[in-house]
Amino acid sequence: MSSEEQQEAGPSKVVRNPATEFAAFCAAERERRSNADPDFGADVFDEAVQLIVRKLEALNAEGF
Amino acid sequence: MIITHLRAENFLKYAELEFSDLPASGLIAVSGPNESGKSTIGETICFALFGRTYSVKTDAPEKLIRWGQPRCNVSVDFRGKNDHSYRISRYLDAEGTQGARLESLDDGEITLAKGAEHVAAALPGLTGFDYEEFVESFYLAQRELTTPHPHSHALMAMAGIAPLAKIRAELQEANAQDAKANADTASKIAELETRIAELGIDKQRLPDLETTRATVASVQEEKAERLGLLQRLVADYQEKFPAACKARSAQGKARLFAVLFFVLAAVLWGGWAILTQLPDSGVSQQLHAWLANTIPDWQPERVAALLAAAVVATTLFVVSVAVGARQGGHLGKLADHAHELARQLGLALESAGSGIRDPLENVARLVSAPEPEPETNPANVQSSESTEASNSESRELPLPDSVAALRDRATRFDADTVEIKQAVDSIGPVLLNQSMTLKNQVTLVDRAIEEEQQRLREAEELKAMGDGHRDTRREREHRVRVRNVGISLLENASRERSHQFNRGIRSLAGRALPRFTEDRYQHLQIDESLSVRVFSNDKHDFMEFDEISSGTQRQIMLAVRLALSQELIRSTVGGAQFIFLDEPFAFFDEQRTLETLHALPQLSDELAQIWIITQQLPEAAQVDAHIRCSRDTEELRVAAPEP
Numbered sequence A: 001m002s003s004e005e006q007q008e009a010g011p012s013k014v015v016r017n018p019a020t021e022f023a024a025f026c027a028a029e030r031e032r033r034s035n036a037d038p039d040f041g042a043d044v045f046d047e048a049v050q051l052i053v054r055k056l057e058a059l060n061a062e063g064f
Numbered sequence B: 001m002i003i004t005h006l007r008a009e010n011f012l013k014y015a016e017l018e019f020s021d022l023p024a025s026g027l028i029a030v031s032g033p034n035e036s037g038k039s040t041i042g043e044t045i046c047f048a049l050f051g052r053t054y055s056v057k058t059d060a061p062e063k064l065i066r067w068g069q070p071r072c073n074v075s076v077d078f079r080g081k082n083d084h085s086y087r088i089s090r091y092l093d094a095e096g097t098q099g100a101r102l103e104s105l106d107d108g109e110i111t112l113a114k115g116a117e118h119v120a121a122a123l124p125g126l127t128g129f130d131y132e133e134f135v136e137s138f139y140l141a142q143r144e145l146t147t148p149h150p151h152s153h154a155l156m157a158m159a160g161i162a163p164l165a166k167i168r169a170e171l172q173e174a175n176a177q178d179a180k181a182n183a184d185t186a187s188k189i190a191e192l193e194t195r196i197a198e199l200g201i202d203k204q205r206l207p208d209l210e211t212t213r214a215t216v217a218s219v220q221e222e223k224a225e226r227l228g229l230l231q232r233l234v235a236d237y238q239e240k241f242p243a244a245c246k247a248r249s250a251q252g253k254a255r256l257f258a259v260l261f262f263v264l265a266a267v268l269w270g271g272w273a274i275l276t277q278l279p280d281s282g283v284s285q286q287l288h289a290w291l292a293n294t295i296p297d298w299q300p301e302r303v304a305a306l307l308a309a310a311v312v313a314t315t316l317f318v319v320s321v322a323v324g325a326r327q328g329g330h331l332g333k334l335a336d337h338a339h340e341l342a343r344q345l346g347l348a349l350e351s352a353g354s355g356i357r358d359p360l361e362n363v364a365r366l367v368s369a370p371e372p373e374p375e376t377n378p379a380n381v382q383s384s385e386s387t388e389a390s391n392s393e394s395r396e397l398p399l400p401d402s403v404a405a406l407r408d409r410a411t412r413f414d415a416d417t418v419e420i421k422q423a424v425d426s427i428g429p430v431l432l433n434q435s436m437t438l439k440n441q442v443t444l445v446d447r448a449i450e451e452e453q454q455r456l457r458e459a460e461e462l463k464a465m466g467d468g469h470r471d472t473r474r475e476r477e478h479r480v481r482v483r484n485v486g487i488s489l490l491e492n493a494s495r496e497r498s499h500q501f502n503r504g505i506r507s508l509a510g511r512a513l514p515r516f517t518e519d520r521y522q523h524l525q526i527d528e529s530l531s532v533r534v535f536s537n538d539k540h541d542f543m544e545f546d547e548i549s550s551g552t553q554r555q556i557m558l559a560v561r562l563a564l565s566q567e568l569i570r571s572t573v574g575g576a577q578f579i580f581l582d583e584p585f586a587f588f589d590e591q592r593t594l595e596t597l598h599a600l601p602q603l604s605d606e607l608a609q610i611w612i613i614t615q616q617l618p619e620a621a622q623v624d625a626h627i628r629c630s631r632d633t634e635e636l637r638v639a640a641p642e643p
Helices: A003-009 A018-036 A042-062 B038-050 B116-127 B131-135 B153-159 B162-199 B205-277 B282-294 B300-354 B357-367 B378-395 B400-411 B417-516 B550-573 B590-603
Strands: B002-011 B014-020 B026-031 B071-079 B085-093 B098-104 B110-114 B521-526 B532-536 B541-544 B577-582 B607-614 B625-628 B635-639
Touching: A018 A042, A018 B162, A018 B417, A042 B162, A042 B417, B002 B038, B002 B577, B002 B607, B014 B038, B026 B038, B026 B590, B038 B071, B038 B085, B038 B116, B038 B131, B038 B577, B038 B607, B085 B116, B098 B116, B110 B116, B131 B153, B153 B162, B153 B417, B153 B550, B162 B417, B205 B282, B205 B300, B205 B357, B205 B417, B300 B400, B300 B417, B357 B417, B400 B417, B417 B521, B417 B550, B417 B590, B521 B550, B532 B550, B550 B577, B550 B590, B550 B607, B590 B607
Parallel strands: B014 B635, B026 B607, B026 B625, B577 B607
Antiparallel strands: B002 B014, B002 B071, B071 B085, B085 B098, B098 B110, B521 B532, B532 B541
């Protein structure tokens, strides 16, 4: 299959982007946790979010 | 995905099957009696898309081939979610060999993928669903209508939590692996710490060894140098001793002559002075008389000869003094060497007498303790033997007083070379033995230093390995912390998404249900496990699913199934979609069937092409296309089916 044809086929998850949805959920969750917990570990939280978003984007690219 | 064309050859019942110019939206009804091939149409679509069907097991695909035929061919043309046109074709032979091809039809027939695996990989990109999702949503096979398992992949995909669940599982697996790896690392760290402890490193030992080594080496060098110097000075003494004796003898003789010539000169000068200055004195007369008697032919006129003799005697006196002084100077130079010999002799005796007990004890304290040599250490043996020998020899050293007297005489070259050699022969071996003993001790300490350095290097390497393991463990622990936070987020996100999904299903199903049930049932409650309760308008209360009739149960579950389909379209598919419902009205009365048929096209813009399989289509039913099947028909071709 040529690259053009593969582009034609395209990934399936065009309607819902799990990575975007998850990032939005985490942004709200980050705000909530930082307000609720003075010892909130923002660095670890952000690292976890980035890790999962990367994995979700990879899955999305694979057509999962 | 909208089906536009369907064709099959030798597939199940049909020798030939072809539907062309199918309507893109609305109801497509397929009717006919039992065993007329209605469900085969759904299985044809399913096989064309996924190479498998709901009813035939994947380990016996050849059962899909029409009886007596070697192979079957199936193809379906469709518009994908991006509104482009595609064709997927498959063949299957009696050996179970399956071929597949996916083509684009927009600009001629362009192959996008060949082979079952490649087609399976490419198809979800065009349709937005895989087999599991398809059979749980858009394909209602002829079976009991139930909800899918709440934890099925299809349902999680519809809810949009399948990727989250997959990543969560990956993170949990990674955490388990890291936990195991950290347990292994902890064991390694403990093992390394044990090995370091076993080394028994004493940080002060190496400096102590180096200090002791320097001290012992210094003492050894001092003794060796002293012995060497003493031997050189003795040789020098032996060499210079004859010259010193000769010089001393010459000096003595010169002194003697000087005295004699001094007296002679004094007498001559006195006689000459008396005879010339006091010629008339009695002393002068007596002197003339003595000279005339002593010297034959003495004449007074020969006084001048007396003067000459006085001058000669004086000259000889001066020469004797000079010779004596010269010999004295030469002897003084030789005496410097003798003094140095005497001094070194004293120092050597002192050095030999001081012994080597302290250095040996220091070495023994540091070296003998840590590890016994597997073989007998010659240095240790020699050390103990040498210590005893050294002590014994120390007792045989000459007495200091006798050496002091010898030194005193040596400074004057009164001590002959034999005496000096005897003294040195009694001191030298002691010094030599002490020096050799200390040299062996230095070698011993050098080896101990080398071993200690090796142990320290080993300890450092073990410590570095331990530090590396600790760093790795900390990194893993950090990754585990991050993953745990991620798992928590994924669970919360999945829970929230699951709630949204259930609300969506409830809302969508709730819109369809009144239409399917003539407003007798309106509201649904669906929990996380998809257990259903329904609100009865007649009873004004929620009823458990088991309390209602079978027909209504199927209506409710049909509504739920349609809602799931709509949710799947929302989540992953997008665009217009076909749905295939095989015998959905099995327990419906005619009126409810009509109501449902009427309601189905209005439920959703996305669920556009609705295939309905039914034995008997009510006369009053309004459909967009109607395909009629017959038990006796093996070839069914329909172009642009009419209502």
